Amino acid sequence: MDDLAALPVQPATAAVPILDIQGVGKRFAFGAETITALSGATLRIPKGQFVCLIGPSGCGKSTLLRMIAGFETASEGTLLMAGRHVAGPGPDRGMVFQDYGLFPWLTVRQNIGFGPAARGRPRAEVAATAARFLEMVGLTRFADAYPHQLSGGMKQRVAIARVLANQAEVVLMDEPFGALDAMTRENLQQELLQIWESAGLTIIFVTHAIEEAILLADRVVVMSPGPGRIVADERVPLPRPRDPTGVEFNALRRHLAALLGSQH
Amino acid sequence: MAAALGRGLASRQALLALAAPVLGLLAWHLATAGRPYSLVPPPWDVAVQWWDLAFGGVWDDLYSATLLDHTLASLGRVYGGFALAALVALPLGMLIGRVAVARDLLDPSLQILRPIPVTAWLPLAMIVFGIGPRSAFFLVFLGAFYPILLNTVFGVQSVEARLFEAAAMLGVSRQATFWKVVLPASLPSIFTGLRLGLGFAWVVIVVGEMTGVQTGLGAIIMEARQLSRTEIVISGMITIGLLGFLSDRLIQALGRRLLRWSPQHG
Ligand SMILES: Nc1ncnc2c1ncn2[C@@H]1O[C@H](COP(=O)(O)OP(=O)(O)OP(=O)(O)O)[C@@H](O)[C@H]1O
Numbered sequence: 001m002d003d004l005a006a007l008p009v010q011p012a013t014a015a016v017p018i019l020d021i022q023g024v025g026k027r028f029a030f031g032a033e034t035i036t037a038l039s040g041a042t043l044r045i046p047k048g049q050f051v052c053l054i055g056p057s058g059c060g061k062s063t064l065l066r067m068i069a070g071f072e073t074a075s076e077g078t079l080l081m082a083g084r085h086v087a088g089p090g091p092d093r094g095m096v097f098q099d100y101g102l103f104p105w106l107t108v109r110q111n112i113g114f115g116p117a118a119r120g121r122p123r124a125e126v127a128a129t130a131a132r133f134l135e136m137v138g139l140t141r142f143a144d145a146y147p148h149q150l151s152g153g154m155k156q157r158v159a160i161a162r163v164l165a166n167q168a169e170v171v172l173m174d175e176p177f178g179a180l181d182a183m184t185r186e187n188l189q190q191e192l193l194q195i196w197e198s199a200g201l202t203i204i205f206v207t208h209a210i211e212e213a214i215l216l217a218d219r220v221v222v223m224s225p226g227p228g229r230i231v232a233d234e235r236v237p238l239p240r241p242r243d244p245t246g247v248e249f250n251a252l253r254r255h256l257a258a259l260l261g262s263q264h
Numbered sequence: 265m266a267a268a269l270g271r272g273l274a275s276r277q278a279l280l281a282l283a284a285p286v287l288g289l290l291a292w293h294l295a296t297a298g299r300p301y302s303l304v305p306p307p308w309d310v311a312v313q314w315w316d317l318a319f320g321g322v323w324d325d326l327y328s329a330t331l332l333d334h335t336l337a338s339l340g341r342v343y344g345g346f347a348l349a350a351l352v353a354l355p356l357g358m359l360i361g362r363v364a365v366a367r368d369l370l371d372p373s374l375q376i377l378r379p380i381p382v383t384a385w386l387p388l389a390m391i392v393f394g395i396g397p398r399s400a401f402f403l404v405f406l407g408a409f410y411p412i413l414l415n416t417v418f419g420v421q422s423v424e425a426r427l428f429e430a431a432a433m434l435g436v437s438r439q440a441t442f443w444k445v446v447l448p449a450s451l452p453s454i455f456t457g458l459r460l461g462l463g464f465a466w467v468v469i470v471v472g473e474m475t476g477v478q479t480g481l482g483a484i485i486m487e488a489r490q491l492s493r494t495e496i497v498i499s500g501m502i503t504i505g506l507l508g509f510l511s512d513r514l515i516q517a518l519g520r521r522l523l524r525w526s527p528q529h530g
């Protein structure tokens with residue numbers, strides 16, 4: 001079974017999307033009942049795309065993200081990462097958790113260098129990588145602080161840098177800025193866009209906020225609950241930087257709000 | 265300004281910490297001084313006795329200048345028994361906490377043995393190990409064992425699930441997870457267990473040494489009681505208290521160094 005999963009199912013050509021999600025669903029046993037958290041989700045995500053998932057609470061956004069990360073196995077459908085079956089978590093898919101998930105016993109520098117160090121990269125290389133990403137997220141001054149000494153926004157920066165330093169191709173973000181104040185959130189949104197553009201990342205970003213989705217994404221996937229499924233898949237054709245007060249921005253916002261509103 | 269304030273606070277704290285013992289000594293003195301039939305000797309007599317016990321030159325009897333020998337004997341048993349307890353309880357706790365088979369195999373038995381007080385083991389220890397230092401050593405081992413074991417089990421079991429996910433998505437292999445995640449994450453609990461265990465070791469040592477051991481602080485306390493040398497009894501008690509206190513301070517300082525990252529310890 002494991003051997004089979006390791007075989008490429010499709011040749012890795014440019015036409016293969018980095019993530020190919022085909023009819024994926026997830027059922028949880030809940031006592032005697034079964035809860036269908038998600039069903040029939042199909043998404044093809046090309047390399048380099050910035051995708052936002054929006055939808056009301058309980059529609060399966062986190063579940064989908066966690067299946068892509070390999071933390072949960074799909075109850076139905078297939079999940080391919082660069083043409084290979086997702087068989088578990090791996091460094092090609094980095095997750096930025098809403099609650100950060102930093103290692104409290106490591107300094108900021110060590111947290112950022114954790115992935116390369118854990119995979120046995122030479123010490124000098126780990127140090128150089130950590131220094132580079134410390135600089136990128138503007139935390140050089142706090143390199144030797146421990147997570148409990150940081151603010152929420154700083155912790156979220158460390159979480160992002162940790163995934164980037166590990167050279168993740170796909171970055172999965174589950175409401176990463178949900179707990180932050182508006183100012184910090186705006187700063188981090190801008191930084192994330194810069195990093196995304198310069199590093200050629202593929203990002204799947206879960207959010208509750210329509211505005212955040214339109215501000216960031218190439219493509220907004222709208223989900224609906226009971227059971228969780230994908231109900232719309234909209235392109236955002238606006239050039240960056242985007243103006244949240246612009247006419248087109250607001251037209252799109254109303255359109256997505258209507259999609260979300262019509263679910264009830 | 266802030267530093268001066270900090271110093272002010274520190275000296276205020278030190279003053280308050282000293283107030284209770286000074287008042288206690290005063291009360292003790294008033295209650296006992298100048299009463300020839302008092303069962304408890306006054307503090308000054310105890311101080312003189314402690315000096316003689318430590319350095320000699322006052323009574324020059326069988327006990328003069330023997331404190332160091334007794335202290336070293338007790339220290340050896342306390343730290344030896346504690347070290348052995350840690351050596352057994354740490355790996356055992358990690359096994360029970362993380363391996364289901366080990367838990368199912370060992371946990372029920374250990375839980376049944378646990379409520380037996382250490383003192384209840386004394387007669388059996390004397391039967392098995394004979395009258396002598398080995399029984400004391402065994403009791404110290406037993407006293408330190410459970411706090412270390414239980415806190416280690418708790419520590420390795422209560423690692424946040426999120427940290428396992430974080431490690432996995434960063435490329436840590438399943439085998440490496442123990443060293444990279446479980447062990448560091450459970451250090452605060454393990455440390456609490458070690459600290460409690462060492463504390464218990466000091467409690468138990470006296471009981472352990474009260475039976476047929478020639479040297480040790482517990483031994484002279486017991487012997488002095490039979491000879492009605494209450495000053496020696498109290499001197500021994502005070503010495504044990506001080507050593508236990510210093511020992512706890514030492515392990516706490518060690519913890520502060522190792523657990524700088526932990527908001528509770530740092
Ligand atoms: N481990 C689990 N066991 C049982 N049910 C679960 C589990 N995880 C998720 N669910 C259920 O699956 C459904 C989808 O949950 P999910 O966390 O994916 O929603 P979400 O869209 O991320 O919601 P939110 O916006 O509130 O984070 C919910 O009904 C939830 O109760």
Ligand SMILES: [Mg+2]
Pocket residue numbers: 061062063174
């Ligand atoms: Mg969620």
